[in-house]
Amino acid sequence: MNFKQAAVDNFDFVVAMRREMHANPEPSMGEFKTTEWVGAKLTEIGIPFRKLEPTGLIAEIKGGKPGKTVALRADMDALEIKTENTGLPFASTNGYMHACGHDAHTSMLIGAAKILNEAKDELQGTVRLIFQPAEEVAKGALLAIEQGALDGVDMIFGSHVFPQIPAGTMWVGDGATMAAVDLFKIKVKGRGGHGAMPETTADALVAAASIVMNLQTMVSRDLSPSDTAVCTVGKFNSGSRFNIIAGEAELEGTCRSFSREVHNQLEGIIERIAKNTAAALKCEAEVEFNVLTEVLINDVEATEYARAAAEKVADSPEMVTSMVPSTGGEDFAYFTVETKASFMGIGIGGNYPLHSDYFELDEEAMKSGTAWYAQVAYDFLSDNA
Numbered sequence: 001m002n003f004k005q006a007a008v009d010n011f012d013f014v015v016a017m018r019r020e021m022h023a024n025p026e027p028s029m030g031e032f033k034t035t036e037w038v039g040a041k042l043t044e045i046g047i048p049f050r051k052l053e054p055t056g057l058i059a060e061i062k063g064g065k066p067g068k069t070v071a072l073r074a075d076m077d078a079l080e081i082k083t084e085n086t087g088l089p090f091a092s093t094n095g096y097m098h099a100c101g102h103d104a105h106t107s108m109l110i111g112a113a114k115i116l117n118e119a120k121d122e123l124q125g126t127v128r129l130i131f132q133p134a135e136e137v138a139k140g141a142l143l144a145i146e147q148g149a150l151d152g153v154d155m156i157f158g159s160h161v162f163p164q165i166p167a168g169t170m171w172v173g174d175g176a177t178m179a180a181v182d183l184f185k186i187k188v189k190g191r192g193g194h195g196a197m198p199e200t201t202a203d204a205l206v207a208a209a210s211i212v213m214n215l216q217t218m219v220s221r222d223l224s225p226s227d228t229a230v231c232t233v234g235k236f237n238s239g240s241r242f243n244i245i246a247g248e249a250e251l252e253g254t255c256r257s258f259s260r261e262v263h264n265q266l267e268g269i270i271e272r273i274a275k276n277t278a279a280a281l282k283c284e285a286e287v288e289f290n291v292l293t294e295v296l297i298n299d300v301e302a303t304e305y306a307r308a309a310a311e312k313v314a315d316s317p318e319m320v321t322s323m324v325p326s327t328g329g330e331d332f333a334y335f336t337v338e339t340k341a342s343f344m345g346i347g348i349g350g351n352y353p354l355h356s357d358y359f360e361l362d363e364e365a366m367k368s369g370t371a372w373y374a375q376v377a378y379d380f381l382s383d384n385a
Helices: 003-007 009-020 032-045 100-118 142-144 203-215 217-222 260-280 300-313 333-340 365-383
Strands: 049-051 057-062 063-075 124-134 155-162 170-172 177-180 182-187 229-238 248-257 283-293 296-298 321-322 340-345
Touching: 003 100, 003 300, 003 365, 009 100, 009 365, 032 049, 032 057, 032 100, 032 124, 057 100, 063 100, 063 365, 100 124, 100 155, 100 177, 100 365, 124 142, 124 217, 124 321, 124 365, 142 333, 155 365, 170 300, 182 229, 182 260, 203 217, 203 229, 203 248, 203 260, 217 229, 217 260, 229 260, 248 260, 260 283, 296 300, 296 333, 296 340, 300 321, 300 340, 300 365, 333 340, 340 365
Parallel strands: 063 124, 063 155, 155 340, 170 321
Antiparallel strands: 049 057, 057 124, 170 340, 177 296, 182 248, 182 283, 229 248
């Protein structure tokens, strides 16, 4: 089947869905109307599904012949952005915005589902469609996995749109392609007092500032120079008045890493630095460390399928390029921990980055994404019948 042509034939259908979804965004874990809307589209196409709790859906297309099961995933949630400034006639007005392209992901997957369902007699196995909630808060993939999204799945594929890259460009690559994301909070407790009498106090602000500086040695001295990692403190609260030495301070930050081995070390390193630095300055430190996503590691075999499918549907060979590892996080990473998986990027043009209130995309790029979803599923099932 010519999936590239099928995506062109269904382009108006996909665009209309994307615009309708863009105008009606919902937050993570609150995608109730979106779930109903996707379900209605699947019913219209004739694809059975079941709902996840509290939001999200899993659908299946049973092929005409027995075989393995391949999964395709798209996320559905939007970001809390008070005002969308794109000026689009279908811009959101409800305080949320699809500024990360999840409306495109979902619409492309529904479009691919329609194409695959029309060719289901040719399919040699099962295509599972995962419409996942709560990617922005890194909870949706685990929620879907806990509710059986990967049960019996032999391989899974996903994609993400990337702005400021020529529309229709397809990024494919194996290995670590998106970083593990961690959130840490450090509370420093000291003993406050008069700013003119520091000897009677334990200055939590100074201790916290020292922790900020010492955390930078984690990357330069605790980890190998060949390992990539980032440690950023983005929030620092302490003090109440110019002549009062602070008795407490609070820090919040994030770590990013591209190795599961490195990722497993970070919590212990941060705790050691924070507590020992605080103790050296007569204070105490408490550390809260939260893993948001794992490292997203593309499987070599799965990526071969992803690349071959991209080459079949891309407008020209030079439109398929190697994926540049990103320090951004994606909870698709949890699927890569459980089974063979590959996650690719689709260029969508535009002048503004992800999460911008001016975020836009060239809808023409959705032809490539729709065709790729269908092609990669078909190819995998055909080769593993």
